[in-house]
Amino acid sequence: MARVPVQFTLNGQDRAEFVESGVTLLHALRHTMGDTSPKAGCQQGTCGACTVIVDGELRLSCLTLAETCEGASIETAAGLANEGLLHPLQRAIVDGFAAQCGFCTPGMIMAAKTLLDHTPNPTRDDVVEAISGNICRCTGYEPIIQAVLTAAQSNSQKAG
Amino acid sequence: MEIRKDYFSDERNDDLHEIGHSRTRSDTPGHVTGKTAYFADRTFPGLLHLKMVRSPHHHANIRSIDVSEAEKHPGVVRVLTARDVPHNLYTILILIQVGPEDETVLADKKVSWKGEAVVAVLATSERAAQEGAAKVKVDYEVLPAVFDMEEALKPDAPLVNEHHPGNHYLYDSGDHRKVRFGDVEAGFAKADHILEQTYNSSPIEQAPLETTGCIVTPDGNDRFTCYTDTQAMFFTLDNASIILQMPGHKLHMVGGTVGGGFGGKVDVIVEPIAILAAKLTGRPVSFIYSREEEMQISSPRAAERIVIKDGVMNDGRLVARKVTGYTDAGAYSRHSPYGAQKGTAHYPGPYTIENVWIDTYCVYTNRTPSSAMRGFGVTIADFALEVQMDKLARLIGMDPLEFRFINAYRDGDMKAHRQPTEGAALIECMQEASRVADWPVADRFYEMSSRSREA
Amino acid sequence: MSLAVQTFSSVRDASDALESEGIRYLGGGTLVVRAVNEGDVSITGYVRSTAPTLQTIDIAEGRATVGASVTMAAILAHVGLAGLHPVAKAVGGPAVRNMATVGGNLFAPAPYGDFTVGLLALDATVHSSDGDAPIEDFLAARNDRRKPDLVTAVSLDVPSAGVLRFLKVSRVKPRGVSVVTIAAALALDDAGKVSSARIALGCMADRPMRAHVAEQALIGRQLVKEEIREAVAVIGEGTNPVTDPVASAWYRSEVLPVHFSRLLLG
Numbered sequence: 065m066a067r068v069p070v071q072f073t074l075n076g077q078d079r080a081e082f083v084e085s086g087v088t089l090l091h092a093l094r095h096t097m098g099d100t101s102p103k104a105g106c107q108q109g110t111c112g113a114c115t116v117i118v119d120g121e122l123r124l125s126c127l128t129l130a131e132t133c134e135g136a137s138i139e140t141a142a143g144l145a146n147e148g149l150l151h152p153l154q155r156a157i158v159d160g161f162a163a164q165c166g167f168c169t170p171g172m173i174m175a176a177k178t179l180l181d182h183t184p185n186p187t188r189d190d191v192v193e194a195i196s197g198n199i200c201r202c203t204g205y206e207p208i209i210q211a212v213l214t215a216a217q218s219n220s221q222k223a224g
Numbered sequence: 225m226e227i228r229k230d231y232f233s234d235e236r237n238d239d240l241h242e243i244g245h246s247r248t249r250s251d252t253p254g255h256v257t258g259k260t261a262y263f264a265d266r267t268f269p270g271l272l273h274l275k276m277v278r279s280p281h282h283h284a285n286i287r288s289i290d291v292s293e294a295e296k297h298p299g300v301v302r303v304l305t306a307r308d309v310p311h312n313l314y315t316i317l318i319l320i321q322v323g324p325e326d327e328t329v330l331a332d333k334k335v336s337w338k339g340e341a342v343v344a345v346l347a348t349s350e351r352a353a354q355e356g357a358a359k360v361k362v363d364y365e366v367l368p369a370v371f372d373m374e375e376a377l378k379p380d381a382p383l384v385n386e387h388h389p390g391n392h393y394l395y396d397s398g399d400h401r402k403v404r405f406g407d408v409e410a411g412f413a414k415a416d417h418i419l420e421q422t423y424n425s426s427p428i429e430q431a432p433l434e435t436t437g438c439i440v441t442p443d444g445n446d447r448f449t450c451y452t453d454t455q456a457m458f459f460t461l462d463n464a465s466i467i468l469q470m471p472g473h474k475l476h477m478v479g480g481t482v483g484g485g486f487g488g489k490v491d492v493i494v495e496p497i498a499i500l501a502a503k504l505t506g507r508p509v510s511f512i513y514s515r516e517e518e519m520q521i522s523s524p525r526a527a528e529r530i531v532i533k534d535g536v537m538n539d540g541r542l543v544a545r546k547v548t549g550y551t552d553a554g555a556y557s558r559h560s561p562y563g564a565q566k567g568t569a570h571y572p573g574p575y576t577i578e579n580v581w582i583d584t585y586c587v588y589t590n591r592t593p594s595s596a597m598r599g600f601g602v603t604i605a606d607f608a609l610e611v612q613m614d615k616l617a618r619l620i621g622m623d624p625l626e627f628r629f630i631n632a633y634r635d636g637d638m639k640a641h642r643q644p645t646e647g648a649a650l651i652e653c654m655q656e657a658s659r660v661a662d663w664p665v666a667d668r669f670y671e672m673s674s675r676s677r678e679a
Numbered sequence: 680m681s682l683a684v685q686t687f688s689s690v691r692d693a694s695d696a697l698e699s700e701g702i703r704y705l706g707g708g709t710l711v712v713r714a715v716n717e718g719d720v721s722i723t724g725y726v727r728s729t730a731p732t733l734q735t736i737d738i739a740e741g742r743a744t745v746g747a748s749v750t751m752a753a754i755l756a757h758v759g760l761a762g763l764h765p766v767a768k769a770v771g772g773p774a775v776r777n778m779a780t781v782g783g784n785l786f787a788p789a790p791y792g793d794f795t796v797g798l799l800a801l802d803a804t805v806h807s808s809d810g811d812a813p814i815e816d817f818l819a820a821r822n823d824r825r826k827p828d829l830v831t832a833v834s835l836d837v838p839s840a841g842v843l844r845f846l847k848v849s850r851v852k853p854r855g856v857s858v859v860t861i862a863a864a865l866a867l868d869d870a871g872k873v874s875s876a877r878i879a880l881g882c883m884a885d886r887p888m889r890a891h892v893a894e895q896a897l898i899g900r901q902l903v904k905e906e907i908r909e910a911v912a913v914i915g916e917g918t919n920p921v922t923d924p925v926a927s928a929w930y931r932s933e934v935l936p937v938h939f940s941r942l943l944l945g
Contacts, residue, residue: 085681085684094267098267100258100261100262103433105483105515106515108713108717112774121752122777123774126716127707127709128778129712144257150253150256157256158248163256166256166260167262193854196772197772351720516717
């Protein structure tokens with residue numbers, strides 16, 4: 065089988081691996097790079113469970129080919145906690161009961177992080193739009209929306 | 225959150241330390257950091273991928289199966305057909321004596337629904353398994369199919385499943401489950417009004433975000449570890465043991481972390497064939513549904529048809545209820561005989577009615593087999609019952625909430641299926657709901673209690 | 680078998696590579712990678728091009744040329760294309776908008792392809808390695824073009840904000856798959872009467888289509904309830920809506936006039 069080299073930064077760490085040609089970024093992350101935080105929920109671009117950030121942009125890793133990420137900077141939910149200290153989004157989800165089965169959570173967090181990176185004080189509508197590509201089937205969206213707003217608040221308090 | 229401790233306060237000590245307090249779920253820190261290990265988060269060297277070849281027809285005889293091209297395809301390691309399965313006939317609830325076994329793991333003579341599993345292809349990559357599956361040739365003789373429950377019960381309907389003559393489940397009570405209480409015809413005769421309505425529901429897919437699947441590793445010594453997202457670990461263990469004719473101690477089931485189930489992962493579908501594949505190849509095997517398979521192949525909630533005929537008095541008393549319920553099992557039983565039976569006991573609802581007649585049928589059609597989903601056998605019944613209650617209230621010009629107070633069951637009432645009511649709290653729930661929703665009812669309803677019946 | 684990814688800096692080379700059997704052009708991946716993930720084994724490899732022209736938005740003398748690789752997010756980030764923003768925003772969620780391209784959208788089968796519905800109403804021109812075509816001709820022939828030439832750009836007169844009336848009806852809020860998508864580019868005369876109309880529909884056939892009969896019925900009419908009645912009555916003429924998990928053809932036909940009426944009066 066044809067294998068090709070890919071190099072990128074994953075959560076700040078330089079990674080260089082051989083992957084099978086044509087595999088998705090999702091597959092490469094999960095099965096070659098050992099980062100299983102992005103999930104395969106539909107592999108059709110519909111559920112958002114595989115959502116990661118590539119060069120600052122939100123992307124669906126299930127529809128992105130690993131080879132097209134050469135040299136990119138990739139962020140996943142596995143890289144958010146800083147030396148064991150949860151990111152405000154992670155903290156707010158834990159405290160606010162905003163995860164049940166947890167399968168949508170890593171993708172949901174990356175969608176919300178992209179929002180907060182660009183819009184530190186989002187409105188409720190901003191949050192709804194930001195996670196509109198991510199499906200949750202357990203808890204409903206209200207606790208998730210609330211958690212993102214709570215995280216934004218705790219961020220701005222810190223900044224203030 | 226407000227906790228109303230005044231209701232039933234004499235029945236318990238006021239020493240609740242957890243209720244009303246927010247507690248961190250023990251699993252959430254793993255969820256937010258991506259560390260929670262779902263079954264598919266494991267990678268094993270030499271992993272094989274299983275792709276199922278499925279029936280494109282709703283109902284067909286299998287004339288022949290040719291796997292020779294598939295076996296030659298690069299990457300394909302093994303192709304499984306019905307003759308590889310040690311005991312190729314099962315039904316999940318055989319464990320509690322709800323038979324007969326009525327479903328094959330891999331079909332050999334006939335397929336009875338579009339999507340039924342026929343041939344399993346094992347290959348070194350998902351892609352190779354897909355390519356191999358595309359090369360399997362199955363010759364079908366297409367048969368007439370039936371999709372409507374009442375059509376299926378007609379004498380000349382196509383026979384969906386040879387184990388269920390007449391296309392219905394055969395209970396020990398006959399072709400349907402029944403409840404008989406009082407004299408329903410006498411009740412209708414004295415009623416001021418009679419209302420008969422039919423309610424239909426479609427199948428509903430549970431749609432968990434994580435699809436159904438498992439990964440099996442051979443551990444040596446003829447033992448196997450099965451990492452699975454089943455919601456029913458012991459159903460899976462015991463049914464796999466029966467299908468594979470393998471003692472349970474050879475099967476090590478690992479699970480409990482499920483990316484959403486909602487009843488959709490209570491069937492035993494992927495594990496037996498994946499364990500068999502691991503046994504026959506000696507390699508780890510992964511069998512994970514695609515999203516399309518999850519939506520089209522995994523069992524949904526059954527379609528139901530519910531005919532409710534009620535007799536009601538002008539003063540609001542329900543005096544007679546007759547219900548005929550149909551549950552669409554699809555082509556195989558799975559959990560549907562049980563679901564249909566649950567409905568039988570449930571159709572009076574949380575109301576005390578002196579004359580009740582209930583018949584429920586579990587019907588076989590050429591649709592996707594249905595099974596468990598959140599309150600199956602009850603949820604659709606409740607929809608129908610409560611819509612019916614609103615219609616009855618409207619019919620006699622009564623407030624719908626007051627109508628329910630009048631008919632609410634109380635402690636000590638005998639239910640139609642001969643279970644005495646105990647611990648009823650419907651009256652109190654409705655009293656509180658009336659206050660919170662600002663939907664006032666007459667004073668006498670606020671004085672009612674579930675624990676006694678006023679003179 | 681693994682799927683080779685061939686990357687070319689020139690459009691011509693990429694176009695030539697597409698001539699091999701089973702090779703598909705990789706834009707944003709939302710159609711072709713999805714198909715591979717779902718088990719479409721007829722696709723055996725990817726071709727892509729990094730040519731800068733494919734990623735360029737160029738506006739000159741009131742005419743916009745949008746490269747085929749331009750994403751929905753890039754359109755939303757461009758102030759000169761504000762008239763297209765409601766259309767670009769209707770596509771997917773934020774992640775999909777970062778990936779989905781203008782060129783890919785032209786090939787999206789129903790129920791997808793909302794952006795193309797907008798382009799059809801705006802009378803865009805499709806540019807490919809083989810030449811230019813009005814979007815309506817392009818769509819009519821898109822699935823049976825013998826040589827798979829590469830779409831390089833679309834061009835259109837820059838619409839001012841608000842010129843295009845656009846409505847995407849979804850069951851899931853705020854973003855879901857389309858039940859029906861309607862785009863209407865209407866010009867009104869001084870008396871408020873419709874002087875020209877281009878109406879495009881999504882999900883009412885296997886690909887975006889014009890509602891020619893309804894367009895004719897609108898000419899000379901004011902956008903008030905009494906005067907649009909005839910156009911609303913004939914909006915379904917010539918449609919052959921898709922049935923999919925989102926809605927049946929029957930349902931789409933039933934709701935189309937309702938939403939069309941709201942779009943005109945709203």
